[in-house]
Amino acid sequence: MEKEKLFLNEGANSTAAVPIWNPCSFGMEMQSNKLNCCSDQLPNCFFNPNWDSSMDQSDPFASALSSIVSSPVTTSNAIPSSGGVGDPVMIRELIGRLGNICNSGETSYINNNSSTNTSCYSTPLNSPPKLNISIMDSQIMGNLPILGNGIPDHPSLAPFLADPGFAERAARYSCFGSRNLASNESELSHRLMPRLEPGKLQRVSSNPSEKATGPQANVNVDGNSNSDKKFSRLSRSSTPENAEFGDSRDESSVSEQIPGGKLSMKGLNDSNSRKRKAITKGKAKETPSSSLSASDSKVVAEMDESKAKRSKSKEINGDEKDSTKVNEEENSNQKQNKDNSKPPEPLKDYIHVRARRGQATDSHSLAERVRREKISERMKFLQDLVPGCNKVTGKAVMLDEIINYVQSLQRQVEFLSMKLATVNPRMDISMEALLSKDPLSFPYGYRSQQGIALPNGMFSNGETQFSTNPLNAVLKRNQCMQLPALDGFGDAPRQVSTFWEDDLQSVVQMGFGQNQLQQPQAFHADSNMPGAQMKVEL
Amino acid sequence: MNPHHHSSYLNPNSLKSRFTKNFLRSLIKINKQTPFPCRPTEMFQRCHKVKTAADKSLACAVGSRRVWSRAMLCKIRNRALRRGPQKPPSVRRIIINNRTMKKGFNCLKEKMNDDQEAGIDQTSKLRKLVPGGEAMDLCNLLDEAAHYIKCLNTQVQEIHDAERIESLGKD
Numbered sequence: 001m002e003k004e005k006l007f008l009n010e011g012a013n014s015t016a017a018v019p020i021w022n023p024c025s026f027g028m029e030m031q032s033n034k035l036n037c038c039s040d041q042l043p044n045c046f047f048n049p050n051w052d053s054s055m056d057q058s059d060p061f062a063s064a065l066s067s068i069v070s071s072p073v074t075t076s077n078a079i080p081s082s083g084g085v086g087d088p089v090m091i092r093e094l095i096g097r098l099g100n101i102c103n104s105g106e107t108s109y110i111n112n113n114s115s116t117n118t119s120c121y122s123t124p125l126n127s128p129p130k131l132n133i134s135i136m137d138s139q140i141m142g143n144l145p146i147l148g149n150g151i152p153d154h155p156s157l158a159p160f161l162a163d164p165g166f167a168e169r170a171a172r173y174s175c176f177g178s179r180n181l182a183s184n185e186s187e188l189s190h191r192l193m194p195r196l197e198p199g200k201l202q203r204v205s206s207n208p209s210e211k212a213t214g215p216q217a218n219v220n221v222d223g224n225s226n227s228d229k230k231f232s233r234l235s236r237s238s239t240p241e242n243a244e245f246g247d248s249r250d251e252s253s254v255s256e257q258i259p260g261g262k263l264s265m266k267g268l269n270d271s272n273s274r275k276r277k278a279i280t281k282g283k284a285k286e287t288p289s290s291s292l293s294a295s296d297s298k299v300v301a302e303m304d305e306s307k308a309k310r311s312k313s314k315e316i317n318g319d320e321k322d323s324t325k326v327n328e329e330e331n332s333n334q335k336q337n338k339d340n341s342k343p344p345e346p347l348k349d350y351i352h353v354r355a356r357r358g359q360a361t362d363s364h365s366l367a368e369r370v371r372r373e374k375i376s377e378r379m380k381f382l383q384d385l386v387p388g389c390n391k392v393t394g395k396a397v398m399l400d401e402i403i404n405y406v407q408s409l410q411r412q413v414e415f416l417s418m419k420l421a422t423v424n425p426r427m428d429i430s431m432e433a434l435l436s437k438d439p440l441s442f443p444y445g446y447r448s449q450q451g452i453a454l455p456n457g458m459f460s461n462g463e464t465q466f467s468t469n470p471l472n473a474v475l476k477r478n479q480c481m482q483l484p485a486l487d488g489f490g491d492a493p494r495q496v497s498t499f500w501e502d503d504l505q506s507v508v509q510m511g512f513g514q515n516q517l518q519q520p521q522a523f524h525a526d527s528n529m530p531g532a533q534m535k536v537e538l
Numbered sequence: 539m540n541p542h543h544h545s546s547y548l549n550p551n552s553l554k555s556r557f558t559k560n561f562l563r564s565l566i567k568i569n570k571q572t573p574f575p576c577r578p579t580e581m582f583q584r585c586h587k588v589k590t591a592a593d594k595s596l597a598c599a600v601g602s603r604r605v606w607s608r609a610m611l612c613k614i615r616n617r618a619l620r621r622g623p624q625k626p627p628s629v630r631r632i633i634i635n636n637r638t639m640k641k642g643f644n645c646l647k648e649k650m651n652d653d654q655e656a657g658i659d660q661t662s663k664l665r666k667l668v669p670g671g672e673a674m675d676l677c678n679l680l681d682e683a684a685h686y687i688k689c690l691n692t693q694v695q696e697i698h699d700a701e702r703i704e705s706l707g708k709d
Contacts, residue, residue, distance in 0.1 A: 371677065374677045375676055375677055375680060378677065378680035378681055378684065379680060381680075381684055382680060382683065382684050382687070385684055385687050385688065386687065395657075396657045396660060399657060399660035399661070399664065400660060402664065402683060402687075403660060403663045403664055403667060405687065406664070406667045406668065406683065406686070406687060406690070407667060409687065409690040409691065409694055410667070410690065412694045413589070413592060413593075413690065413693055413694055413697060414589055416694065416697040416698055416701050417585065417588040417589040417591075417592045417697055418585040418588070418589070419701050419705070420565070420588055420697060420700060420701040420704060421568075421581070421584045421585040421587070421588040421589075422581065422584075422585070423701065423704040423705055
């Protein structure tokens with residue numbers, strides 16, 4: 001990598017091809033075998049400047065690189081014959097490297113691109129900076145698992161190459177570990193973004209995304225103060241990508257709208273935080289996240305938003321604690337941003353906690369605050385559930401009420417079930433019939449006044465002879481038993497059938513038939529108690 | 539209202555119908571299994587059976603979605619296993635949510651904070667009342683308590699109705 005960087009730097013400045021490779025003499029021998037793995041014609045093609053018709057420079061290395069790169073794709077290209085090459089070993093090594101990293105898509109791009117050469121290597125096809133840029137791109141892309149399709153949008157790379165300083169920047173970006181990104185690389189970030197965009201990167205390693213967004217912030221490893229300023233420029237709204245960022249927690253995802261500046265730093269933050277899982281590593285997390293911060297990137301902000309808006313998203317998060325702690329660390333590091341008021345964000349997957357003005361901002365107190373808010377929220381909900389708790393204020397009293405209510409409900413269940421158990425069950429057949437049908441009608445049928453009549457009949461069993469008088473008493477006691485006066489026995493089944501399914505109706509009519517035989521007197525005597533006739537004996 | 543509590547699992551109709559179906563089925567089974575008790579001991583047993591049936595049918599109606607329902611089902615099943623040599627015929631498989639268990643263990647350390655916040659007696663009482671409440675932090679405990687209260691209300695209503703109908707039929 002360093003070799004390439006050196007190459008790029010010098011390539012941009014000098015015009016001599018050969019001297020560049022002098023420093024790059026390390027580790028070449030090991031690459032030679034890779035070189036051998038390339039096509040057999042590679043050693044020959046190093047120094048052929050005429051592999052492409054447009055090539056007019058006799059720059060051996062550039063042509064060699066071009067040919068190496070394009071050889072997998074374009075077999076039709078004539079193998080360049082070597083001209084005067086300074087150091088075959090170094091070149092071989094570099095070519096081997098390039099051969100490893102360049103994919104076919106890239107090579108095809110390289111072949112097609114004939115943009116102006118801004119470097120000393122004036123081959124129209126691919127100046128070494130361009131090659132290196134593409135190499136850098138391929139390196140970057142190689143790290144991105146989803147970019148198996150290569151560079152789908154080749155023209156998007158054109159702006160990259162047009163940048164004179166791109167070579168230098170690309171060289172810098174080749175160093176993934178580096179986090180010191182100059183501010184002048186901001187344009188590069190924009191240019192990288194269109195490149196990243198077509199790939200629809202779902203998963204990127206943290207480094208490329210750093211590069212993509214880092215240039216905005218001239219951030220050093222411990223440049224938290226810078227990050228604060230950067231975050232202050234971050235706009236709020238959580239993007240829809242954040243939802244998917246929340247999903248792909250292992251890797252940060254770069255949104256398609258990176259050119260619009262919507263890189264979700266938070267996604268990366270959370271992925272980092274989840275990886276590290278240590279609250280105390282806030283600084284460590286800060287640096288990659290700060291390097292991500294782009295002034296024009298909309299960071300789904302832990303530092304944005306008032307808490308009231310955040311509270312809505314609280315329940316969604318399954319990883320509340322982790323993200324909360326991450327957010328709190330962010331907040332603690334970026335407390336200067338609390339004066340920024342943000343528009344409400346759409347609900348995210350995890351909580352964003354923001355340090356309020358004048359309040360403690362360490363992670364513990366923030367977590368505590370979030371917890372307290374959750375608890376108070378649930379207490380309010382419970383207040384609605386428990387009757388008569390509207391005026392109660394305070395957690396202790398509220399809890400007392402809740403406890404009393406739960407106890408009373410449980411005792412009620414126990415009492416009612418005991419009562420139910422003591423009742424002589426009459427419902428075997430009818431219950432089964434009911435269960436076979438819609439069970440919903442069973443409870444609701446009780447509430448209707450007319451429907452009450454039938455269940456009485458259904459529940460009656462064969463062995464008991466119900467006298468009408470006790471039944472009347474019972475029926476009179478129950479206000480819901482105010483059945484409309486049924487004129488005739490014939491009306492009862494008709495009314496009943498309106499409330500019950502037809503299958504049950506047959507049962508009822510059977511029972512009614514029996515009842516009619518048994519208690520004709522009751523029927524005539526108590527016209528206002530049609531329920532008595534309903535007491536069929538099944 | 540809390541949007542979190544608007545989730546669809548507490549559709550009153552479905553919960554009620556499920557509970558009613560389960561409860562009626564279990565009642566029928568109870569009635570079939572044992573004749574109507576005459577002695578008080580049998581009556582107590584029967585009462586206990588009915589109560590257990592009510593609880594179990596409610597917990598089954600809720601399913602495994604809630605900690606308290608799972609805890610209740612586990613308790614009932616363990617009780618049944620402990621008592622009878624044979625397993626109850628229709629024991630449903632309850633999958634213990636490992637995540638919940640782990641959460642419960644992790645939240646033990648938060649219980650001290652909870653108690654300090656809300657009063658030791660009250661939180662411990664609530665934990666005892668709500669099944670499965672022992673291993674939850676206050677936040678989740680309140681959540682579960684809310685859902686439990688809702689379901690208890692439904693249960694009370696249904697049993698009340700069933701009891702009323704039966705009592706009407708009896709006299």
